[in-house]
Amino acid sequence: MICQLVGVKKTYPMGELTVVALNGIDVGVDEGEFTVFAGPSGSGKTTALNLIGCLDRPTSGQVLLDGRDVATLGDDALGQVRARRIGFIFQSFNLIPVLTAAENVELALRLAGLDKGRKEKVEQALVDVGLKDFMGRRPNQLSGGQQQRVAIARALVKKPAIIIADEPTANLDSQNGEAILDLMRQMNERDRITFLFSTHDPMVMARARRVVRLKDGAIVGDERLA
Amino acid sequence: MRFLVAIAVRNLLRNTARTALTGAAVLFGVAILILGWGLVDGIDENVLRSARGSYAGDLILRPDGYPDDGMRYPLADAKPLSDALRARLDAVGPWTARTAVPARLVIGAEAQRITIWGVDEATEAKVFNRQGWVIEGVFPNSERLDVALGSSLARLLEAEVGDSVVLEARTRDGAINALGYTVSAIVKSDNSSMDALGVWMPLARLDELAVLQGVATHVAVLVPKDTATAARTLSGFGFTALTLAEECEDLIAMNRIRRKGLGVIVGMILLIAGAGIANTVIMAAFERIREIGTLLALGMSRRHVSLLFLFEGGIMGLFAGLAGVALGSGAVLYFQTHGIDLSSELENVGANMAVATMIYTHFSWPPIFVALGFGVSIAILASIWPARLASSTVPADAVRAD
Incomplete structure (x- = not known):
């Protein structure tokens, strides 16, 4: 199992109240899965992805990545785990605006400390997402779909153990959204890269091989699709 | 590290007007320090030159x-x-x-x-x-x-x-x-x-x-050399001998006070510049909170995020400081050749002050290094707190910030 949440609880203080985002959930993801966390807004799917992605720490419980509890690691060690083992694709693409497409992809390799053959890897990653001719463009010179492709290339280039995508198609039109999903699925099937993403879009859910349904911080369904 | 510097430079160029405005305070602070220093040094020289050439000799x-x-x-x-x-x-x-x-x-x-x-x-x-x-x-x-x-x-x-x-x-x-x-x-x-x-x-x-x-x-x-020895040699004949420096001691001392005053004024200008830089870097940190979150999510260490903002402040200070050096040195070199004619200003007060009517500034390297170092240091110091603020961002929140 690549990653696993064991009895994970996450609460946030909100004024004098405490909001329970995840209420002691248990879920695991195996290598090569193409899994979606589905649920309405406030169900806890983004919180779950943040914990698996080492972007946040649980209030209680364990977050196991490759069998190791990452919740106990310090900031720098968590950063290293993110740099080397996890790829991110964000809803708003989150490219660095002052860097070109190639430099955005290269940034992931630099931060992972993967210097060997960097240029070739960047080129290949952008070729893989169909942006061979857009390497020198900055994000503001690319369409939303193209930006998300750059983000996918950035996530893929370091060959991470898992790619976490938080509502990757939410800011795209349906045509671009489908193309992005096709691309992710293709990477998953071709390179056995594990994808874990969140959505509340039925069209996206239909493309997944496994759907974990969350509601009010609890898992209410876990189904494997053909 | 070079990549960080490159990102810092590009970030500064994102909002050139704001960067230029913020840098202008450093620029003028550095320029005023160099020009003021050159002027005060020049006044020292002119006091000596005037006394030497008009009544005192060496x-x-x-x-x-x-x-x-x-x-x-x-x-x-x-x-x-x-x-x-x-x-x-x-x-x-x-x-x-x-x-x-x-x-x-x-x-x-x-x-x-x-x-x-x-x-x-x-x-x-x-x-x-x-x-x-x-x-x-x-x-x-x-x-x-x-x-x-x-x-x-x-x-x-x-x-x-x-x-x-x-x-x-x-x-x-x-x-x-x-x-x-x-x-x-x-x-x-x-x-x-x-x-x-x-x-x-x-x-x-x-x-x-x-x-x-x-x-x-x-x-x-x-006296070609060693005026102090010559002064001792010539004393004791019913006359008292003073070297040129001793003769002009009061005016030079007044200039030392001027130099301190200049330091205080320039210090205040650069502190204001520092506040401006801190404000700019804080604004940049708030505006780019999602970028910071992304960098952290991609694995950049908090130390490097902090360094990125320090580089931005430091590079801004360096370039503004260099521009200030160019402006200040240019002015010093110009007035070193052309001088500043104070005849009309001294016409009324000059009878009581034995000072030169033409002031020539004096160019030297120390004020350039001091002013540039001061400008860059202020810029970096002003960036420390905003840089810490930026690096303490929680990545999970920051990647979704508007």
Whole structure:
């Protein structure tokens, strides 16, 4: 199992109240899965992805990545785990605006400390997402779909153990959204890269091989699709 | 690290207007520090140059007890030079004796208190470039009853070459004497005090007016090197010797106060610049919170995020500082060649201050390094807190920030 949440609880203080985002959930993801966390807004799917992605720490419980509890690691060690083992694709693409497409992809390799053959890897990653001719463009010179492709290339280039995508198609039109999903699925099937993403879009859910349904911080369904 | 620097530079170029405005404060702070420093150094040099070239030489001797400040020139305290002193002076270097006599100058219906400088025709030119002072006419010689007037005095009295004047003075014995003279030259000695109140004539002619009995009030000496030793050698003959630095000590001390004042002003400008930089970096941190979150999510360490913002502040400070160095040094070099003419400003106050009427700035490297270092340091220091703020961002929140 690549990653696993064991009895994970996450609460946030909100004024004098405490909001329970995840209420002691248990879920695991195996290598090569193409899994979606589905649920309405406030169900806890983004919180779950943040914990698996080492972007946040649980209030209680364990977050196991490759069998190791990452919740106990310090900031720098968590950063290293993110740099080397996890790829991110964000809803708003989150490219660095002052860097070109190639430099955005290269940034992931630099931060992972993967210097060997960097240029070739960047080129290949952008070729893989169909942006061979857009390497020198900055994000503001690319369409939303193209930006998300750059983000996918950035996530893929370091060959991470898992790619976490938080509502990757939410800011795209349906045509671009489908193309992005096709691309992710293709990477998953071709390179056995594990994808874990969140959505509340039925069209996206239909493309997944496994759907974990969350509601009010609890898992209410876990189904494997053909 | 180079990649971080490249990102920092590009981030600064994202909002060039804001970067330029923020950097302008550093730029002007650095430029003012360099120009001010050059000006104060220049004033120091000009004070010395003015005194050296107009009355003091490298070493000035006055009779023991003779006042060395203010505008008093008591003839009663003047003394003759002994043969022993003359011999010592000859051994030290070129020298000339002068005698200053307080007097009243009458031209038409106007009258003005002045100081007559009796100069030794034989030796004066060895010590002072008096021909260089003449801006109109010919310096008087002992064959005629001629006088030279300081340029500011001439302007005040609207006197011209060829005008007749009457000089009224007390003799050494206290008798009042008056004689008529012709203005043969208007001179500018680059000493505001002397130009405002000075009248020059040969000692032989002054002797007729004030019956000097061979006394001198000042002896100026040119000393090629080691003036302090020369000063000791020449003391003890009824005269007190002061080196040029000692002679100008009060003015130089005043300049030290000016330098401190300049430091305070520039320090305040740069502190304001620092506040501006801190504000800019904080704004940048808030505006780019999602980028910071993304960098952290991609695995950048908090230390490197912090460094990124420090680089931005530091690079801004460096480039603004370099621009300030260019501006400040350019101004210093310009005024070093062309000078700043203070004649008109000193016309009213100059009679009481023996300072140069042309101020030339002085270029040197230390102010450049100090100003640049100060500017860059302020920029980096101002960025520390915003950088920490940026690096303490929680990535899970930041990646979704608007």
